[in-house]
Amino acid sequence: MALLDGIEAGAEDSYDRRYGDRQLLRRITPYFRGRGGAVAFVTAAVVVAAAAGSAVPILLARTVDSALDDDARSVMTLLAVAVLLTGAAAWLFTVLQQRLTGALVGDAVLKLREDAFAAAVRQDLAFHDGHPTGLVVSRVTNDTQTFGALLSLVLSLFGQVLVVLLILTALFVINVPLALLTTAVVALIVAVSLAFRKRARTASTRQQQALAEVSGYVQETLRGITVARNHRGEAAAEAGLREVNGRWYQASVRLNRLFSGIFPLLISLTGLGTTAVVLVGGHNVASGDLSAGEWVLFLEALALFWSPVAAIASFWQQLQQGLSAGERIFALIDREPAVRQSAQLPPPRLRGALELRGVSFHYTPERPVLHDIDLTVAAGETLALVGHTGAGKSSLVRLLTRSYDFxxxxxxxxxxxxxxxxxxxxxxxxxxxxxxxFLFSGTVADNIALGRPGADRAAVEAAAHAVASGAWLRQLPEGLDTPTDEGGRNLSTGQRQIVALARVFLQDAPIFILDEATASVDPLTEAQIQEGLDALAAGRTTIVVAHRLPTVRKADRIVVVDDGRLVEQGDHATLMRRGGAYSRLYRQYFHHQHPDHDPADEPSGTERAAVGAGVHPAEASDAVDH
Structure with a gap:
């Protein structure tokens, strides 16, 4: 399959770039603008929940001391009630925070996905030609979802970290040495996690890219399923899936190995820290430097400390996948189209005069396509571009439409x-x-209406009847209301062409460009299309890339393109009499398409004599000219 060519597991796209965590934070912040009240409430809820959560172990410690103190038994009941109330407050505000966080993150992902889609749509044709659609789709869908999950995770962890800071402050007030020991253990765990971060980000990015390759391959294969079946290519398609799926598997295994190594290390550090606090704290209790309740507070604090640390460890893979997804999303959004405009002036209503002066173009520097093109097209003129496959005709059209930049x-x-x-x-x-x-899902009328957004039904019907007098509508089961599948697959090639012509007719553009639109249709449909072309070309500048003789012969001027150069220009009769490149093309491609005799199509006496002598007609013509 074409998608497999030149793709390695975890291969980066040409526009990928690296973003630091702070850069990602700055980029995501604008997506929460306009929701300041909700953000403030979430922040307040996090603080209240954290304060209540940190108060619980402190109250429990006081309860333990009260239980051991015969004189403070009366206070124990009040402390127990306080523990229940603060616990309930922590639960309530945590629920409120999580619900509102879900709404905030959902809005942010919605806007982010819209921006990513808009970025993909505004890219030039070179971008879409060079990057499989499935890989781009994966960034717009999968990566935005993954990045949204990261935002929810970060907000959740923020509350837990705040609890840790509050309790840590209380620990330093109670016993500085033991608090320093606890802090040192936590700092060691955080340092190990951060050291692991870079490798985890790289591995996560490769897994995301491999997943995008799988998505792109499946999409491409399903779109071409007819070809695969016709050529019995199901086995090859399945083999291709095994290959890209294997790449994803290898990337996932490498990522899993990284995390399977870090988790036991973090757990071991947690156990060692707990043991150290138990030993030192127990010694302080025995010596009277620390009360039993305060020792319980330290042990409870350790449990609270390990909770966010364990969460970071447990969700580290998700954290890194979210960050790598953010990089991929913003790389797409930040990618500048290759087609650049020097200004953004609104064009006037164009008459349709076009001129190319010294235009040269290449897809890659080592692959020149067009060489120093000089061409003038008068307003209202019909120009036909002819030439061998790969001569540069379609490339020239792509420059006129600014799909590529010269x-x-x-x-x-x-x-x-x-x-x-x-x-x-x-x-x-x-x-x-x-x-x-290409037709979009909807109806035939919907697809015609794309030519002029907001057009009413009457305008759509008029455009439809302007092509072949609307006779083609009788071939559709429900006329203009005939449903269209994705791409228009339920319509024939000719019917899709006619719908496209009606769409352009409704658009009423001053310049009409037709790229081999009748190359693969039956004679009846070709006649209908040709009738539509005649109606559409009236009063408009028309440029046709043509392989069909009727289209070529109706042109005011024919331009022969060969190896990226314009080698001949003129009308049909003149070019045939000249016996040059067009005459050779005619005899190779066009002659069999028109059974009627045309004296202009016959070689001249000089050419016939040259053929009898074994000389090419063009060479004979050149000899006469000289």
Missing amino acids: QEGTLLADGRDVRTFDLAQYRRCLGVVTQTP
Whole structure:
């Protein structure tokens, strides 16, 4: 499968970058703006719950001392009631905090996912050509969910850490040496966890990337399931899944090994710390330097200390996965499209005159595609681009639509540099129909209406009837209300083309670009499409990448593209008489498509004589010209 080519387990995408924890904190903070009241309440609830939670062990310690003191037995009942009340307060405010935290985090994830999706949508075609869709989808869906879980976890741990700080303060008031011993043990555990952090982040990132590869592979395979079945490729597809799934498995095993090593170490440190406090505290009780209740407080405090530390250890994997997910999300959001505009001026209503001056383009520096292109298209002119597969026709169209950015030269629309226009508004001036149009889930009418958002039903119906007089609608079971599956799979290729034409007709753009739209349809559908093209091209600048003779011959001008260069221009008859590159293309690709005799299609007497002598007609023509 294509997705497997060049992908290694845990391979980073070209736009990935590293973010520090503080950077991630600064990036996520704006997603809570406008919810200041809720954030303040959550903070207050955390503080109250932490204060109540830290008061419980202190009250328990006083209760123990009261139970041992015959003179303070009357206070014990009050202390017991106080323990129950503070415990209930801690529980209540913890519940309130968790519920509101869920709403806050949900809102943040909602906005974050919207931003990630918007970033994916605004990327140029080079980005989507170079990165499998499934990998991008994984960032928008899986990674935002994982990062949201991290936010909930951090808020939960914040409350537990606050409890630790409050109790630690009380311990220093009671017994400084024992408090220092407890603090040293906790500091050692935290230091070990932080030392482990970098390796854990790297391993977690690789696992997330491997999971994205699995998601991308499954999506690609299911979209191409028809091809796989037709060529009996199910076994190969399953083998491919085993390969990418194996990469995820290896990344998960490596991550698990890391965490399986750190957990026993943290638990051992916890046990050693508890033992040290028990021994030192017991000695202090025996010597009278510490009361039994205060010793109980230290032991209870240790249990509370280990709770957040154990939580950090237990959720360390989730913590690191959340951080790596945040990196992947913000790397997508921060990725700048390769197509850059020098200004954002709103384009006027274009007449449709286009001009390329010295335009050169490559996908990669070692792969030049177009070389020093000079081309002028008059407003209202129909221009056909012809040439062998890979000659550069579609690449030229991609430059006109600003799907890719050229490296050299200038592209003008009505005499103005298109790089000064607002890109979205400029693209609305272009009506584009590709070889395989994509239809969204909905109805035929919904897909036509995309040409002009907000258009009413009457406008949609008018656009539909403008293509082949609407005769194609009778072939649809419910006419304009016929449902469309994802991609328009329930419609034929020709029907999708006609819907796309109607969509562009409704758009009413001054420039119309057709990229091989009739290359794979039946003659009847081609006739309907051609009728639609004729209606659409009237009064508009039309650029057609064509492999069909009827489309080519109706063009005002034909441009032959060969190896990234414009080698010939002219109308059909003139180019045929010239006997050059177009004439050769015609005899190779077009001649069989038109059974009617056309004297312009016949070689000249010089060309016939040259063929009889074994000389190429183009060479004979060149000899005559000289």
